[in-house]
Amino acid sequence: MPRELPIGLTPPDWLVRNLRAQPAPVNRPAVVRAAIALALPLAIGLAFGRPSYGALASMGALNGVISDTAAAYRVRIPTIALPQLFGAVGVTLGALVHGHGWVAVAAVTGVALVSGMISTIGAVASASGLVLLLTCVVGAGLPMPGEWWLAPLLLSGGGLLVLVLALLAWPLRSGVPERAAVADTYRTVADLLTAVGGGAQAYDDARHAVTQSLNQSYDTVLAHRATHHGRSPELARLVAQLNAITPVVEAAPAAHLTGAPLPPEVPEAVRHLASAVETGTGPTVQKLPAPTTETARAVDHALRHAAEVVTTPDVDPRGIDDRLGRPAALSIRTARALRGVTLSAASWRYGLRLALCIGLAQTLVSIVPVPRSYWVALTITFVLKPDFGSVFSRALLRALGTVAGLVVAAAVLSEVPRGWWDVPALLLLAPLVPALTPRGYGYQTAAITPVILLVSDILNREGTGLLLPRLVDSLMGCAIALVAGYLLWPESWHTRVGDRLADAVDGTAHYVESAFGPNAVDPPARARMRRRLYRDLSAIRTEFQRALTEPPPTGRRAAAWWPLVVAVERIVDATTAGRVRVRHGAAPPSAAEVTQVVRQLRELAEGVRKAETPYAVRTDLTGPAESVLEPLRQEVAAARAIASPH
Known part of the structure; x- marks a missing residue:
């Protein structure tokens, strides 16, 4: 029997929550893309005798891997490509002020303000703002090889390589991610119906899972439709299928309030519909027990309606109600986003908060000689992301993740000879980024640290001499973020x-x-x-x-x-x-x-x-x-x- 820790040695609950890994399946295609996208540019650079060029392209590919989060193919284009455009602008601005002292401090601080403000718009804008500031900091902190236009070209090329690899299966799998998302929603609804009449906690968890799945499915399908010119019958059918499961979701709480579980045939019928949605084939009619109460009639009626919609081969695109409203035109959405950024107090507050921290970091490293000082600002950029959660938690996890990543990096930099051996090292390290990122921020940091240190060593040739400065810079960045980005902003x-x-x-x-x-x-x-x-x-x-x-x-x-x-x-x-x-x-x-x-x-x-x-x-x-x-x-x-x- 395991011994219990004394009360004084028991870790606090908030720390346990921070360190707990989130359950998530491994995205195997993303893992393969990461390995190829980061190792291939370096191999090409070595083959042509320009390893620094290959390292820059690999750094751009790392940005693309971090941005590669969308499921639908059409959505991947803006999700990956737009941050690369901002990255090209960022590294160009950073390279222009490299070595210019206080001009560089002012320029990077100004970019931080803009980056922080646009990061509050949405997921794609957040990734774009992140890459804009990251590449600006790198450009201002490292001498870029070649002409001024070469660094942005290489960085963007590496990121676009991730996009090309992500779109290779589009002709064969067009529409598959959208159908899979809708089918997953049907399965979570089946789990909800299974939980009906059971424990309150199990039902609440199942209902929350349905909400998350519906949000994801509507976002995926409607985002695809917003980028599709005209009305697509396939997309209209998916929206109709999502709408059809809504009455089943609405009937579930009425059935749950009766305190009696539903017959097992009911959730099984929904799972049968999920398979039909995913494969695109019409389901066979499932035999359901005759309803005897008003709530049973509600479930039966809703389920038969869903089966009818899933079975119907053709849906009139003009008659579809999207439940969340119709997506506005791109120009209207852009105008709303820009107006929200310029007028929102939250956007200005976050932008000023990020600019203050970056300005302090740039000023500090300008006064105190710090090797590889750009890491301080890079750390702050990651810690202060607005949509990544608690600043305190991220600073803590950043420090712990960096230490774990440095252990791996120390082994790689001390044991792997520089040159062609860097390619298989990247092939092994790069897949860890998409594999560990869903587990939590600390795990993502531990995966990114050895990759970016290996790429940086190709540019600087400092070997294990990078490790201690990297640790000091990260701890300095975490400290600045905690003080100037957390403690000085008493937003409870x-x-x-x-x-x-x-x-x-x-x-x-x-x-x-x-x-x-x-x-x-x-x-x-x-x-x-x-x-x-x-x-x-x-x-x-x-x-x-x-x-x-x-x-x-x-x-x-x-x-x-x-x-x-x-x-x-x-x-x-x-x-x-x-x-x-x-x-x-x-x-x-x-x-x-x-x-x-x-x-x-x-x-x-x-x-x-x-x-x-x-x-x-x-x-x-x-x-x-x-x-x-x-x-x-x-x-x-x-x-x-x-x-x-x-």
């Missing part, structure tokens, strides 16, 4: 998350009104509203989980409010369940019942918005026990009880 978790949770509660009150009030909206509008609510709640859940990785008092405050996030999700479920029951024969609630619930929700939202800690509330929800709103009243009362002090 409540400022970041509490307001968003309050907005979600307000949105839930509006959803209740729209479902049962006198001005109830039509089903498609209600479905879009519910999807937006679940998407917002999923993002809030992610923010809370990030806050839990921070040390006290931030992590402790997040833990105190965490049950309320789950409670609000259950309120949305109860509202949907009530609406489903009314649609299948139950009596609608009275206006007084609806008004009472809406008032309680808005009071709860106002309390969450103002409170820093759990606060006292009053609950006076009453009504007929047979009403469809009785489960909703119970969930609202539970949520308000969670907000009360214990």
Whole structure:
């Protein structure tokens, strides 16, 4: 029997959360692409007697590997190509100010401001801002070989090589990632139906998985459609199939509230539909038990509708409602993004925060002689990414990951002869980047460190002399990020998350009104509203989980409010369940019942918005026990009880 650690030696919960590896499958095609894209340019450079050129192209390929996160082929083009364009601009600007002292400090700080602001737009813009600043720092810190245009050409060429490798299978696998995403959503819905009537935690986890899968599928399919000229019948069919599974998702909470599990034939039928969606073949009709209750009829009706849509070979593209709204034209989206960046206080705040840290780093290394000083700014760039989670956690994991990566790098730089032996070394090290990145930031850092040190050694020829400066620079960067990017910006978790949770509660009150009030909206509008609510709640859940990785008092405050996030999700479920029951024969609630619930929700939202800690509330929800709103009243009362002090 293992001995328990003394209480004083037990690691704190926030540290355990930071160090825990996230479960994720290995993306084998990405692993192969990384190995080829990083090793091939170096091999070509060595063959032509220009290893430094090959090293620069490999560095660009590393940027491409980091950006290679999309599943759909059409989405990969902007996801990988756009950051390479920004990378070319960044290295050009950096090379122009290399060796110019305070001019270089001012230039890199200005690029940091721009990079930070555009990083708040979205995922692709975030990757572009990251690569812009990274390449600018490298260009300002290292002498680039050849003419001024050669470095950006080589860096971009390496990144575009990743894109070419990613698109090789497009003619044979066009549409496969989109179908796989929709099929995966059907399978998560089948898991949700399996969890119906079981434990609350298992059902909550399954519902959260459905929300994440729906978000990913809609993003994948609609992003593909936004880049597709005209209406594609295949994409319209996938959107129709996603829309068709929505009534099944809506019926699940109504079935769960009965406390009885569904017949096993029901989730098995959904898994059968998932296989049909993935293969593109029509499913055979599954035999389902005859429904005997209103909730069973709702599940049966929704499932038969989904089967009909999946079986239908042709869908009219003009009659498809996307549930999340139609994607705007590229010019409109670009204008909105630019307006949001220039007018958003959050964009300016993050840009100034990043610029302050980069400016301090550049000033420090200009005053104090630091070997390979550009690593300080590179560390800050990675740690302060806006969409990568807690700055504190990233600084901690960056330091630990760097130490682990340096151990591997020390073995490679001391034992592997320089020259052609670098190629098989990269072939072995490069696949670790896409393999370990999904596991967590510390694991990604441990994988990237030996790769980038090997490439840097080809440019500098310093061998193991790189290791100690690399460690010192990383620790300096982490320290600057913690002090100037974290401690000096007292934005508590409540400022970041509490307001968003309050907005979600307000949105839930509006959803209740729209479902049962006198001005109830039509089903498609209600479905879009519910999807937006679940998407917002999923993002809030992610923010809370990030806050839990921070040390006290931030992590402790997040833990105190965490049950309320789950409670609000259950309120949305109860509202949907009530609406489903009314649609299948139950009596609608009275206006007084609806008004009472809406008032309680808005009071709860106002309390969450103002409170820093759990606060006292009053609950006076009453009504007929047979009403469809009785489960909703119970969930609202539970949520308000969670907000009360214990």
